[in-house]
Every structure is written in C-alpha cells, then in structure tokens.
Amino acid sequence: DGGITQSPKYLFRKEGQNVTLSCEQNLNHDAMYWYRQDPGQGLRLIYYSQIVNDFQKGDIAEGYSVSREKKESFPLTVTSAQKNPTAFYLCASTPAGKGGMNTEAFFGQGTRLTVV
Amino acid sequence: AQSVTQLDSQVPVFEEAPVELRCNYSSSVSVYLFWYVQYPNQGLQLLLKYLSGSTLVKGINGFEAEFNKSQTSFHLRKPSVHISDTAEYFCAVSAPNTGTASKLTFGTGTRLQVTL
Numbered sequence: 001d002g003g004i005t006q007s008p009k010y011l012f013r014k015e016g017q018n019v020t021l022s023c024e025q026n027l028n029h030d031a032m033y034w035y036r037q038d039p040g041q042g043l044r045l046i047y048y049s050q051i052v053n054d055f056q057k058g059d060i061a062e063g064y065s066v067s068r069e070k071k072e073s074f075p076l077t078v079t080s081a082q083k084n085p086t087a088f089y090l091c092a093s094t095p096a097g098k099g100g101m102n103t104e105a106f107f108g109q110g111t112r113l114t115v116v
Numbered sequence: 117a118q119s120v121t122q123l124d125s126q127v128p129v130f131e132e133a134p135v136e137l138r139c140n141y142s143s144s145v146s147v148y149l150f151w152y153v154q155y156p157n158q159g160l161q162l163l164l165k166y167l168s169g170s171t172l173v174k175g176i177n178g179f180e181a182e183f184n185k186s187q188t189s190f191h192l193r194k195p196s197v198h199i200s201d202t203a204e205y206f207c208a209v210s211a212p213n214t215g216t217a218s219k220l221t222f223g224t225g226t227r228l229q230v231t232l
Contacts, residue, residue: 004159033219040125042206042224043160058219090159105220107159 002027006091006108012116013078013085021076021111023091029106030095032074036060037088037110046089049074078113086115118143118209122223129230131199137192137226139181139207149190150208150220151181160206166190177201202230 004025013019023032031050035043045058049068063082068074074093078085091108123138141147148167152160164175171183181192190207207223 006159035222040224042122043220043222045219045221048219092160104162104165105160107161109159110157112157 004091004093004106004108006089006111008111009109011111011113013113015115016080018077018079019085019113021078021089021091021113023074023076023108024072025074025091025093025106026072027093027095027106028071029093030071031093032068033092033094033105034058034064034066034074034076035090035092037090043090046076085113088112118147118211118221120207120209120221120223122207122226124226125224126227126229129197129228131230131232132196134195135193135197135201135228137205137207137228139190139192139223141188141190141207141209143188143209143211145211147209147211149181149183150210151175151179151190151192152206152208152222153177154204154206154225156203163192163205197228197230199230199232201228203228 007022033048034046037043044060046064047066049055055066055068065077089111092105094105119142121140129135150165151163153163154160163179164173166173166183174180179194183190204225204227206225208220210220
C-alpha cells in the first residue's frame with residue numbers, strides 16, 4: 001500500500017543532542033513538507049521541498065535542518081539550537097509540484113518528540 | 117499571506133445532534149480551502165476541499181462545507197454526529213496562484229467532543 005511512513009513513533013532526546021526524524025513516501029509525490037503541532041497552536045510549517053535537492057524554509061525553521069537527496073525521503077533534524085523541541089511532528093506530501101497543495105495532502109502518522 | 121481563524125477551540129455535542137464548526141480566512145488572493153480531521157496520535161486525513169465551482173462541498177463521513185466568499189468563511193457541518201466523529205478538525209487554506217510554490221496554512225483546530 002502506498003503512503004507516508006514516519007519513524008520512530010516516539011522519540012526521546014536529551015538536551016543538547018541533535019536528533020533526526022525519518023519520513024519516507026512511496027506515492028511518487030514531488031513535494032514534501034514538515035509541520036510541527038503544539039496544543040492550541042495548530043500546525044506550523046517548518047520546511048518544505050518541491051523537488052529533489054531543493055528545499056525552502058517555512059514559518060518556524062530556526063533550529064531545524066532538512067535534506068532531500070531522494071524523491072522518497074525528507075528527513076528532519078532537530079538541532080540543539082531548537083529551544084523548545086518537544087512537540088508532535090508531521091510529515092506530508094502532495095503530488096503537486098510548484099502548483100502547490102491544491103490536491104489532497106497525505107500525512108504520516110507523526111513522531112512525538114520529547115526532550116528529557 | 118493567508119491566515120485562518122477557527123473560532124471555537126472545543127465544541128461539545130450530543131450524539132445524533134447537528135454540528136457546525138466555524139472557519140474564517142483572510143487572503144488578498146483567491147484561495148483553495150480544506151477541512152482535515154485528526155484522530156488522537158494520528159496524522160491528518162482530508163475531509164473535503166473547495167477549489168472552484170459549487171460553493172457547497174460534500175466530503176467523507178457525511179460532512180459538508182459551504183464556501184462564502186463575501187463572509188470569507190468555510191464552515192463545516194454535519195446533520196447528525198456519531199461518537200466516532202470525536203476528533204480534532206482543522207481548516208486550512210492555500211493560495212496556488214501567487215507565482216511561488218504554495219503551501220497549506222492551518223487554523224488552530226477545533227476539538228469536537230461527541231457524547232451520548
């Protein structure tokens with residue numbers, strides 16, 4: 001079955017450590033996105049990529065980094081510079097490239113990151 | 117830039133009662149509008165979308181929404197809710213014709229709590 005796979009589902013990190021969240025899709029979608037979800041704040045865009053080897057900052061990119069070396073993969077690294085990393089992270093993809101998210105966006109099941 | 121306002125953070129309702137979840141948006145350009153549903157610790161699933169044409173849009177699980185351009189609203193309705201509709205509902209907007217890669221902007225979400 002096609003879809004988006006995020007791993008791990010739960011992740012614990014010590015303060016000062018970098019951690020990488022995995023996102024893989026087998027939908028042959030061009031665009032991929034990372035959102036952060038906090039209670040009462042909805043979803044906020046961290047980074048997005050419309051094509052391999054290219055990505056853009058979203059609204060809250062500080063303290064995060066991404067790469068897009070393959071069409072299927074869009075890993076997110078939460079660096080030690082992110083002051084409040086505890087959150088639920090969602091990866092999404094869409095078949096639209098520069099046309100945007102005018103079709104259905106497919107979401108992964110999310111990764112819950114907790115800093116301990 | 118676009119913004120989305122979901123006026124109610126929580127909506128309690130009895131089973132088999134009707135429900136309306138409110139969504140207003142702000143944009144200086146034409147937009148596409150979406151409603152997504154999120155069950156606990158899950159990703160988001162598309163309920164329905166408005167791209168153009170008829171202002172009344174029907175989605176999955178018996179939900180529908182009406183686009184009102186003059187009031188910049190896109191309220192979600194269901195005539196009779198079920199316990200299984202308990203979830204978080206997000207309104208989102210995209211602006212696909214701005215000449216740059218577009219993306220979804222989400223509201224802060226409405227928690228629908230259905231009780232017996």
